[in-house]
């Protein structure tokens with residue numbers, strides 16, 4: 001029986017590629033202490049359940065996103081684990097046999113200011129011939145910084161920055177963006193000694209054309225991190241300025257020809273042809289120069305400059321107004337009476353626990369994204385002798401029956417004049433809920449129907465959202481920092497980042 005690695009969980013986002021089997025086989029056969037669990041985040045929109053079972057794996061849990069890209073899949077994965085460290089692996093890598101041992105070594109004794117440890121990447125290239133353009137591109141992974149093919153982060157570091165920015169739709173730049181934001185908090189990332197192999201994936205000849213979509217993500221990086229982002233992310237500029245020039249020459253040639261200026265059109269056309277030929281040769285020269293590779297390079301070298309330019313322009317338009325990524329909160333606390341359930345004052349009867357419309361669905365949507373949910377409820381009827389604590393607990397149990405499990409339930413049984421620290425608007429219950437779950441109050445939202453709820457949130461350092469009812473005082477509605485018409489609207493807003 002292996003000794004476990006209680007500090008760590010492994011998260012693998014996957015689209016169910018065949019390479020997942022090779023990864024799981026390697027993780028089943030590897031030696032060393034097993035992490036607490038292996039979380040597979042199935043990012044396919046549909047499909048039969050993944051078959052992950054193999055002797056030797058850590059306990060496996062499979063989550064489904066329904067599709068949404070690797071950033072969202074990784075977020076769902078890390079939010080669902082409770083270990084100190086989260087080790088991300090991509091579903092197209094093969095860890096070395098001693099990967100578990102070295103992972104434990106890499107994380108052992110790291111000082112608290114180290115938020116992440118990167119594994120080392122090996123990309124096998126053919127020995128008997130020169131590598132193709134695609135193989136050379138993949139080989140670049142071996143020297144890239146902070147790629148999540150194999151990167152372990154402290155869970156607290158992920159929580160502090162809201163995890164991966166889900167506005168990066170593909171497996172490109174989302175890892176650099178996260179690294180820059182984590183380092184922006186003053187934390188460090190280091191390189192460990194564990195190793196993975198990243199085989200070159202078989203692709204069709206148009207792969208280099210499709211990857212031009214990443215030019216839009218580069219625009220997002222610049223908007224988020226400023227003009228110096230490439231240096232900090234170790235991401236060279238590449239050929240985009242030349243692509244722009246070649247595209248401009250091509251467009252000018254067409255425009256001049258259409259405008260009846262053949263000589264000028266010819267000159268522009270020659271400039272385009274020269275630029276395209278230079279680009280094609282730069283890609284052909286270091287390669288194997290087979291007929292297939294040369295054909296692919298010629299065809300794609302004509303297509304890439306205008307496509308790169310197009311995607312870059314698309315990014316300029318799409319990302320013209322971007323805000324800092326906050327991600328989802330780690331915890332949403334709900335007031336009970338008047339918020340989750342209709343308010344029957346001093347109710348002690350479970351039969352009168354009647355959820356508001358959409359409460360179950362709203363809570364389930366938060367749970368499905370890995371956001372924890374809880375209840376913070378003033379029950380001064382206990383202090384007044386109108387209801388017993390047992391009745392309050394019976395109503396809470398009924399609430400969970402109707403609305404699903406809560407990660408924390410905080411009840412204040414005191415009266416208005418008892419001077420306790422828990423009765424809202426005091427922050428006691430919000431703080432206690434955050435403490436219990438290890439959540440920074442700054443990553444917590446409180447949803448309630450009166451001013452005391454949002455005041456308790458503010459006093460604890462959390463965000464408050466008011467969902468007024470007809471009996472909520474006007475002044476409290478006016479004073480609320482954030483309002484929503486219904487519980488459903490409040491949760492929609494939280495999921496959209498408005499909290």
Ligand SMILES: [Mg+2]
Nearest residue numbers: 335337338449
């Ligand atoms: Mg209330």
